[in-house]
Every structure is written in structure tokens, then in C-alpha cells.
Amino acid sequence: MPQVVTLGETMVLLNPTTTGPLKYATHFIKQIGGAETNFAIGLSRLGHSAGWISRVGNDEFGRYIISFVRGEGVDTSQVKVDPQAPTGVYFKERHEFGESKVFYYRKGSAASRLTPKDLDEAYISGAKYLHITGITPALSDSCRQTVLKAIEIAKSNGVTVSFDPNIRLKLWSVDKAVEVLMDLVSRSDIVLPGLQEGQMLVGANKPEEIADKILQAGAKTVVIKLGEKGAYYASGGESAYVPGYPVQRVVDPIGAGDGFAAGFISGLLKGWDLTQSVKLANAVGARTTQVVGDVEGLPTLEEIDYFLGRKREVER
Template structure:
């Protein structure tokens, strides 16, 4: 039986309230309750690809916290290092959708449960049987003290020889681009696999030129620099050369979670020793499938769905 690889991630999660009708929120009476959060989406994406997926977090000791816990556990995510905390309500994310399809997202993260996490909460035992640690910039942006937690995770991972994957996942509603750049440049020396959008990396280092990106990867000893470019496909700088793969042709209905799914797909294909071009193909397929379903994580596909899609066979009913 093939080895089941372990991936660890850490971050916030929230209840997402989707409006039942379009228009300004003050006129919306009914909402559909969902579960969201970049790192949790990633953890779910990994679990659906038959990876051992561990998520470190804190949830409010309230009904919404229990909804998130039960949902993630039901998806097969390892919740051993997720705890409930009193006095910190589970975060909310409320969406507004206008008649023309445009929208806004309103976050209610004040006093977030993850604010109770401290560096000493991260223990070496958490890293047992873990092959990759995957972090994103979202957790770092919630509160500056989270940077210390991130650095403890990175230090332990490096001590144990565990690969580090990082997605900047810039959230300018939470911090400035200047603060983000400073934090990322402290993280980059630890990173083995960087998964970033083309616009994102341009915001961080000021360019998306191939040579400049290659120089950046070499400067920080990033062995795999992966550029996500939506409908244009993706690119990978590895072993001194660029590899590119076109996007799959789908009709997108919702792009939320596509980047998280891509990350899960890329790490799956890396762990299973796919050739570089095949890694991009597999990750592109996961991202494409995510966009065909509305919701933060509802579209994250099962492994057999991705394999079927990549092989251009009839896709399992979704």
C-alpha cells in the first residue's frame, strides 16, 4: 500500500454567511451558513486528495466553533491540535453580492480565537510523521505576534528536515503591503516551495520578469518557485529552468478557494514524485475543478475526480 504523506498547516477559520438575495446587506434578510478560511480550505483540499492533513488552530467555544470543528473533522482533517477557547467568538465573514455580480466581503475577526495562540503552544510532537509544513500569509496578517508563532513553526520544521511550503496569500484588509513585504522576506529563507499568484509576487518584489523571479528564487534558495496565473495557467522555476503548463478550459462560477486547491494539488503531485510539468498539470486541474462549484471549499475535488479530469475521461458526478 502506498505511503500516505502528512501535511501540516496552521491558521484561522470562520463561518461564512452567503446572502440569499442580491443587493446591499441592510436589505438582505436570509443567509446560507458555510465554513471558510484559507488554511482550512487547504487542509480540506489535502484530505480530499487522500493526504494526511493536520490543521493547527483555535475556535471559539460557541456553536459556530462547533460547526467548524465538526465539518473539518468530518472531512478527515486531523483536529488533534485544534482547541476551543472561552471569551473569543468564532470569526465571521459576511458576503454582499450586488445585482451586477460585484460584491464585498465584511470580516468580523475582532478578538479572534487564534489570538490566544502563543509560540510555546507549538510543540515538536505536532510534527510527527509530517512531510511538508504549509503556511500562508493570512495567519501572519491577523496579528503581528503571530509572526513569532510562524517562526517557531519554521524553526522546528528546519530542525527536523521537513520541507516548508508558503503561499503569501496577501490580505491588504488586514495589513499594509509594506508590513507584508517585511514579514515575507523574513520567511523566505526558510521556504523550499513558494506558491504565489503572479500579481502577488509582483506586489512583493516589484517585478514578474522571468529572470528577476529566477534571481529572487536563487537568492533565497527557494528550490521550487510556482507562479499561479489563473486562466493563463501556471509556471514553475526549478533546477535553473522554467516549466509552464496551460490552464484547463472550464466555465468558472466561483474562483474562491481555487488557489488553496492549487496548492494542495501541487504538493500532492510533488510528494508523489510527478515530473515538474505533470505537477503543474495536476495542480491546474484541481484549481480548475474548484472554480466550477460555488463556495469556499465545496468545489475541492476528490483524488479520483482529479485523475479522471486530467485523463480527459468522464468526470465523476460532482
């Protein structure tokens, strides 16, 4: 059984070869993108076993996704092929400076038809961690019920639940997102919000205040992502700021948060303390931003050593 199990939608990403408004783009690279598979692939590259639960369409895009994710070392045995719904697609609009934009074509997708019946209790209960995001419950009522059932299985079998809010306001309103995601916060052991996500969820501004409110809601550990400044964590009576690793140029920021989550859980799986785990998370997140694509920049441990200057790479 995989050490870590996650569930959610992965789509085909059509990424333009040029920056600027999407209406002027004429050539695209076919890639994949999905918070949960980004996370799972990140863990696999860091030396851990991960499994992914989902649905894809009975189409070429669905087959491509399964092949790609399996090729990255992630177990796809729990991915079902749905003959009645398509695989989702999205487009990315990249800019030289500022945030990238994404445009989804996922309504009625195969993954939005996930139900609790798609879950194998033994598969989840055999893991050490269940990782969920706030994207999956936004896709449909059945997806939300599937997430809740997965958490119930994990909790009843001593599996630690990790939750990245990953707020997507193109999928639902702020009020609905806060209602549903705070319920998931209360059911999770580890919560990994970005600063703006934390501010939106609990109505506080400072990382310390956000962490306190999330802990009061029921979580045991909170790690707040602060971009190039690093992260702030709090767990029980322990808390600290951990500096980040600024990069000279951010090529593509999408996927960095999923890489951060993978780095943090990787540290915990290795038996590291919270500070060491957050340091690894910061490094993975920073390294991920230097390559175009959601998963292409996710590093191995050896690449992290090069990135941090602990090893000198032989270029010739």
C-alpha cells in the same frame, strides 16, 4: 502523524444566496472558510492525511468548524478551544462578473491568540510538509511568532516548508506585508504566489523575473499562479510554463488558490515531477471555481478525471 501540517484561522462564512451588494442580501448559507483548512481539506480529498493547528472559540461556530473539518478527514487534535475569545466570522459578497468581496469580523478572535506554546514539536516534526500562509502572521504578533516557531521546528527536523503568501491588505499595510512575507519567503522551501502577489513582493513584473528574485531570496522552488493561463515554475535550473484549464463560467473564485496549493503538494507527495504536479494544481484550482463556497468545490482525484475528460461520468 499527518503527512502535511498547517496552521491558521478558519472562520464561519455567511454566504448570501443571491449575488449583488451585501446590503440587499437577506438570506445566507452558513459555510466555513480559511486558507489553511481549504488546503488541508483539498489534500484530504486527494487522498492524503493532513492536520490543522488552530484555536476556535468555545461557541457554536467553533464547534461547527471543528466538526466540519474533522468530517472532511482532517486531523483536528491540535485545535484548542479558547473560552475567552470568539470564533471569527466573515461575509462574502458575490457578483455575476468580477471578483467576490469579503468582509471580516475577526478582530480579537480565538485564532488571533495563537502562541508558540500551542505547537507540539513532535506533531510538526512527524510530517513531510509544513504549509503556511501569509494570512496567519497578519493576525497578531503572537500569530507571527507562532508561524516562525513552526518553521524553526520544521527546518530542524527536515520537514519541507511550503508558503502561500495569500496577501490580505485588509489586515495590514503593503509595506508591512512585504517586510514580513519576504522574511517568510527566505525561510521557505516552496513559495506559491499569485502573479500580482509576486509583483508586489519583489517589484518585478514578469513571472520569470519574479521567480528569479524569490529563488535568490532563499526559496528552492517557486510556482507562480497565472489564473486561467496556468502557472510558471522554477526550481534550480528547471523552469516551464504549464497551461491551465479554462472553465466556461467561474461561479466562485475564492478558494481556488488554496486548491492549487493542495494539488501541487499532492503531486509531490505522489512522487510526481514538477510539471505533473503543476498540471494537477491547475486542474484542482480550475475545478474549485465551479462551485459556490470555499471548500465545497475542492475535487477528489476521480472528479479531476471527469473534469479533464479522462473518464466519462454516468449520470443516470
